[in-house]
Amino acid sequence: MRIEIKSEDRIGMSQEILTALTGLSLNIQALEVSSQLMFVHLAQTAVPFECIKQVLIQVPGVKLCKTIELLPSERRERHLRALVNRLPDAIIDIDINARVMAFNRASEQLLSKHINYKGLGSMEAGKFKGLKITKLLDIDISLPLLDKLSSQNVEIAGQSYIAEISPISEQENSLGAVISLKSVTSLGRQISILQTRDEQEIDNIIGQSASIQLLKAQITRFAELELPVLIQGETGTGKELIARALHSASSRKQAPFLALNCAALPEHLLESELFGYANGAFTGAKKGGKPGLLELAEGGTLFLDEVAEMSPYLQAKLLRFLQDFKFRRLGSTKELQANVRVVSATHQNLLAMISKEKFREDLFYRLNVLNLSSPPLRDRVEDIVLIAQHFVAIAATKMNLPEPAIDENAFQLLSSYQWPGNIRELQSVLFRGVALNDKSHISAHDIQLALAQFNQENQSLDEPLVLNNEVQDWASAQVKFEKQLLSSLYPYYPTTRKLAERLKVSHNKIAMKLRQLDIKR
Structure with missing residues (x-):
């Protein structure tokens, strides 16, 4: 029996209520007290609630007494368990000795499936508690548990899962870890969404x-x-x-x-x-x-x-x-x-x-x-107007700028240019045009300026490397030269294999240098 008691907020109130309950020889299993409220969980008793209520109402300051289904802590625990059971990923709580303490419904189903898959017969979910997790899953748990997140690949019922092990520290008033099992398929969907x-x-x-x-x-x-x-x-x-x-x-x-x-x-x-x-x-x-x-x-x-x-x-x-x-x-x-x-x-x-x-x-x-x-952009000139308007709108939104119009002369220039870099080059030119534009429209001159800047950036290597006082040592000068070399050649040899053949080095070396220098097409 669970009872809610509402009373005045005064010193000794709780003690008087407990004395009244003790006088009825009732066994109190749990007690929760807050301002003007007391919640009592009584063991099974032959004393009817009406008798208990009559005794409590006689205590000075008691205003209300009624039965309830759950104590506040029990209600919170039930809500938390329902929440955890709704999670699609399997969650397993283990203690400091890697023994199972609690688990959600997804992990219960997964563990049962794995045990059947391994031909170990069936096991009631309640019997999972107290077992070492290493006896249920082929998972590597290092004891003592380290205070850092780790993950590993685990095979469960013939399928691949990623096990994330999150240790619980002493500051959280507990010791152990929480294991989250995520299927590789669901992980792939999440990566796809991010991409x-x-x-x-x-x-x-x-x-x-x-x-x-x-x-x-x-x-x-x-x-x-x-x-x-x-x-x-x-x-x-x-x-x-x-x-x-x-x-x-x-x-x-x-x-x-x-x-x-x-x-x-x-x-x-x-x-x-x-x-x-x-x-x-x-x-x-x-x-x-x-x-x-x-x-x-x-x-x-x-x-x-x-x-x-x-x-x-x-x-x-x-x-x-x-x-x-x-x-x-x-x-x-x-x-x-x-x-x-x-x-x-x-x-x-x-x-x-x-x-x-x-x-x-x-x-x-x-x-x-x-x-x-x-098809290349030069073979579908009639689409350039639509694509240009689309990119200008995106650029203005990203830069939080008013969307400029593209005048007729600019459209003619865009349509007459050959666009060796195709749509990617068109997008870059228009983004630069929007960024540098201080008018309400983009003119042919703006497009010419953007194209000229790109052509200047993609100039050939015939121009010598200019060294100045900013170069501090041999290593920094070498890095600067490599970056200029690869940045200049990459547009003309747009794959690592082609660039490697041009420079007569290995494909792996070019790929490594491009990553180190953060050079992208």
Whole structure:
């Protein structure tokens, strides 16, 4: 029986109420007191509530006495448990000895599934408490628990999960840790959301030209087909936007869309990003291993940008995966299977690369089951007005500036320019035009100024490096020279492999230098 007692706020009030209850020989199991309120949990008793009420009302200052379902602390605990049970991720609370203290409904279902999967029979959820977590899961818990967040890859019921271990410190009046188990699939969806800042559907492809209308129709048709797609087009024509539109129009749109630039990483890093690695695969490998994008994109789409930049070794591994959609993590002997749609893109002529034995012919046919062509901006001049207006509006919003109009002469200049950098170059020119504009409109002179500044920045290396008193030592001078060298050449050799061939160094060295110097296209 639980009772709520409302009374005056005076010294000795609580003691008088307890004395009255004790006089009835009642067993008090719990007691909570706040200003003018007392909540009492009585053990099961034969004394009826009306008798208890009559005794309490006689205590001077008692105004109200009624039965309640739960004490305030019990109500808070029930609300917290309901909240935790609604969480989709499995949450397990362990003590300082790594024994299970509490868990939510998701973890109860997951642990039961794992025990059945391992053929250990069934176990009631209540029996999980008190067991060491290492007896339930193949998880590495180091004792004593360190006071820092750690994570590792764990296999549960044949599926990969990321276990985040958050220790509880003495300052929190407890010792132990909270383990959060997140499925690799849900993690992939979260990464996909972070990668996609804006909605990128077919309608986000701007243009009314015949080539764009054809492209949109092909995307709509290809989205219904579960086949690999190769997107070809010059640099800056929006190949990733096409890939995202293809994914958004498909039945996989609720699953992850993950993108990987094959030209941005050295071979060994690209391999681990794509296929993942097992525990102890190499020095410095993350404890428990790490899932690759093939696992994270489960049920969704994997976009391989600049696929022509893959080394022959990785081309062979990708071909092996495309044959039966099975793969192994680095350092692992276990074969995994992934349900992903592979969409690839390149600005290079793959047939020419095949003739020079720089790209595998068999991989080309695997990737090029369906083909989309992203037209260059100079071949769809009629779309430049729409695209320019779109970029000016975005630039004004981002810079918190009034949106300037583009006058007719500026439109004519934009339409007559060849745009070797395509849409990406047009966007950069217009963003600079908006940023430097102090009028209500963008004129042809503003466009000419922006174009001239870009051309000046992309000048050739014939001009000597100017050294001045700002250079403090040999190392800083070398860094400055390398940055000017790579920044100047990269626009003309827009992949790490091409740039490496131009400078007669390894592809890995160029990729490393570009990352160190934060040079981006």
